Amino acid sequence: MAISIYNDFSDYMMFKNIKKVDVIDFKYKNTVIDIPEELIIKQFGAIYEVHEKCMGFNGYLRNRLNNNTGKTIEEYKKSIKKLNVDIGNIKINGPQNSFEEIIIKYGEKVINRGEECIREVNGSNYLEIITRSMRRSEICLGNTDFQNLSRRDFIYVVDFKNCSYNMVEMDCFPLLSWLKRKGAKLNFCKLAKEFCYIEGLDVNSERFLIALISYPHEFMKCCNRYRAGKRMWHEDKFSQRIVKALVQDGDPLF
Incomplete structure (x- = not known):
């Protein structure tokens, strides 16, 4: 059986009748807090x-598709360890x-909150989720926000x-996490459950998603930027940020 050859994965996506467009108009882009649950x-x-169109892809790509399975969790663990070191150094030096x-x-x-989130991830049969993903050759779009993905008469994507x-x-988590950090007044546990129902996933995936959405993403990101010496902002701006x-990360969901 001949193996299909594509330059990029986007070529395969377009072969599967996903339309590439330059822009998607989204009326809530400046009022994210008002996005309705139905949308x-x-x-x-x-x-x-x-996911249905790209799962199990077995063609050949001239430009390799990255494997990001487990990458976010490992980055979150590293951020916790680095912040622990930072706190120790600040206590020593003032x-x-x-x-x-x-x-x-x-x-x-x-x-403590970050570590609790990681414990919740581990308690969600995380290794079984990874095994399932690898067995089915699951592929994520990576950017599923409303200005990159839309479904009308066809599926439209701006950037692959x-x-x-x-x-x-991991195509649900960034979307819900972003909405939570923007202050959207939504039932995120209910939405995580709805996503899992649509995808045919079990309660372990719900627990996994809720744990990730609860992680103190913005606080850790700000600390990582400061530590890396990326003085994007004046000292006062870093403090304000x-x-x-702390406000954007809100409260955990579990």
């Missing part, structure tokens, strides 16, 4: 259709600025560059 569930349907004072004040609580081998849950991060 998110409709987006889940579009995500599922993408805080050098207002940003580090905030790290001392809130950092250990954030670490984030496509990778990954657990299908990390205080904002």
Whole structure:
């Protein structure tokens, strides 16, 4: 049996009748907090259709498709360890600025929350989720927000560059996490359950998603930027940003 050859995975996606477009108009882009639940569930349907079309891909790509399975969890674990080290160093040397004072004040609580999220991930039969993903050759679009993916008469996608081998849950998590951090007033546990129902996934996947959405993403990201010396902002701006991060991360869902 001949193996189909494609330059990029996007070529295969278009072969499967997914339409490449330059832009998708989305009326809620400046008022994310008002996005209705029904629209998110409709987006889940579009995500599922993408998964159905690309799952089990066995063609040949001249430009290799990355395998990001488990990458996010490992990055989250590393962030926790690095923040632990940061706090230890600040305690030894004393805080050098207002940003580090905030790290001392809130950092250990954030670490405890992050560690609890990882325990919830491990308790969701995480290794079985990875095994299922690899067995089925699951592929994620990577960017499933409303300005990159839309379902009307066809499925429309603006950018395929984030496509990778990954657990299908990872096409839901960034979308719901982003909405939560933007302050959308939604029942995220209900939405995680709805996504899993559409995808035919079990309660372990629900638990996995809720754990990831609960992770203190914004706080960790701000600390990682500061540590890396990426002085994108003045010291006062860093302090303002990390205080904002505490608000954006909100409360855990479990």
